Amino acid sequence: KNGAYLNSVKEASVLKDEQGNVFGALEIYTDTTELDRKDSKIRELLRLLNKDTGFHGMVGHHQSMQKIYQIIEKVARSDSTVLISGESGTGKELVADAIHELGKRNNGPFVKINCAALNELLIESELFGHRKGAFTGAYRHRKGLFETAGGGDIFLDEIGDIPLATQAKLLRILETKQFVRIGGTRPLNVDIRIITATNRNLAERVTRGLFREDLFYRSNIFPIHLPPLRERKDDIALLVNAFMHELRSGTQKRISGVSPAVMDIFMRYHWPGNIRELKSALEYGFLVAESGVVETHHLPFQLQSALKNETAPPNANADSNGTAGSEEK
Numbered sequence: 001k002n003g004a005y006l007n008s009v010k011e012a013s014v015l016k017d018e019q020g021n022v023f024g025a026l027e028i029y030t031d032t033t034e035l036d037r038k039d040s041k042i043r044e045l046l047r048l049l050n051k052d053t054g055f056h057g058m059v060g061h062h063q064s065m066q067k068i069y070q071i072i073e074k075v076a077r078s079d080s081t082v083l084i085s086g087e088s089g090t091g092k093e094l095v096a097d098a099i100h101e102l103g104k105r106n107n108g109p110f111v112k113i114n115c116a117a118l119n120e121l122l123i124e125s126e127l128f129g130h131r132k133g134a135f136t137g138a139y140r141h142r143k144g145l146f147e148t149a150g151g152g153d154i155f156l157d158e159i160g161d162i163p164l165a166t167q168a169k170l171l172r173i174l175e176t177k178q179f180v181r182i183g184g185t186r187p188l189n190v191d192i193r194i195i196t197a198t199n200r201n202l203a204e205r206v207t208r209g210l211f212r213e214d215l216f217y218r219s220n221i222f223p224i225h226l227p228p229l230r231e232r233k234d235d236i237a238l239l240v241n242a243f244m245h246e247l248r249s250g251t252q253k254r255i256s257g258v259s260p261a262v263m264d265i266f267m268r269y270h271w272p273g274n275i276r277e278l279k280s281a282l283e284y285g286f287l288v289a290e291s292g293v294v295e296t297h298h299l300p301f302q303l304q305s306a307l308k309n310e311t312a313p314p315n316a317n318a319d320s321n322g323t324a325g326s327e328e329k
Contacts, residue, residue: 011028013027056098077102078222089274103193110155111152115157124165129146150190154195174194230270240263254291
């Protein structure tokens with residue numbers, strides 16, 4: 001009615017009487033728009049699973065990443081607690097997603113919690129729930145996120161920022177799979193697998209008394225460490241191609257990629273923000289450029305400025321990649 005086109009399949013049959021004489025024909029048109037949409041989604045998922053383009057959204061052929069893919073496949077088959085460590089922007093949430101997708105709980109809920117973003121006064125209520133009247137403003141019973149994740153997985157991002165008082169209750173869940181709502185007295189059982197992540201050095205925080213030692217060992221049963229982007233620069237070209245494909249799919253811009261000069265900058269840069277910073281730089285360049293390829297003048301000012309500072313003389317401590325002093329930046 002609105003003049004739009006639909007994908008369809010036509011089936012036609014000739015109708016004959018008992019003597020074999022043709023007396024008519026029957027045509028059936030079937031709208032296949034939804035089927036085509038599902039086929040397109042399946043092809044996209046297969047593309048993500050293809051080792052040539054990525055592993056559940058993670059892109060990289062570096063040896064360290066290949067080992068991580070193998071570890072993910074093994075740990076996904078278990079219910080062991082996982083601790084994903086690595087600098088900010090290395091893709092810890094993607095690892096958690098892959099573990100859930102490949103695991104036996106993938107039909108259950110997958111609840112993600114950024115512990116650093118939760119108010120310290122309300123974090124226990126968010127995680128464990130509360131009973132009516134437990135504190136001022138608790139006008140009704142409330143389910144916590146652990147209950148919401150029952151039968152599935154729960155991802156505690158930035159676990160190193162959880163207050164010490166809450167860490168004791170988290171330890172109990174890890175050991176007994178039980179917890180008590182705020183204001184309650186009866187322990188509640190919960191069937192979940194806990195996946196944690198941090199960009200902090202938890203062993204150091206244990207030494208400083210900021211993280212419980214028993215919780216550290218209990219959550220560190222199956223550690224997965226993600227390397228920073230500067231340690232796997234061979235993957236930058238793959239990441240650039242993947243991000244550019246993603247950017248092109250959401251716009252009509254005809255930008256094929258980046259120039260050799262931009263790629264040279266990417267290979268020399270230290271990437272303190274890791275993959276997240278690379279993606280942001282590409283998105284900025286894609287928006288600024290009009291057509292062709294992303295050139296050096298299309299890059300964010302911060303990236304260009306950092307490179308000028310790294311390569312400006314005197315630079316006696318520079319290494320072969322021209323990244324002197326980048327660790328201190």
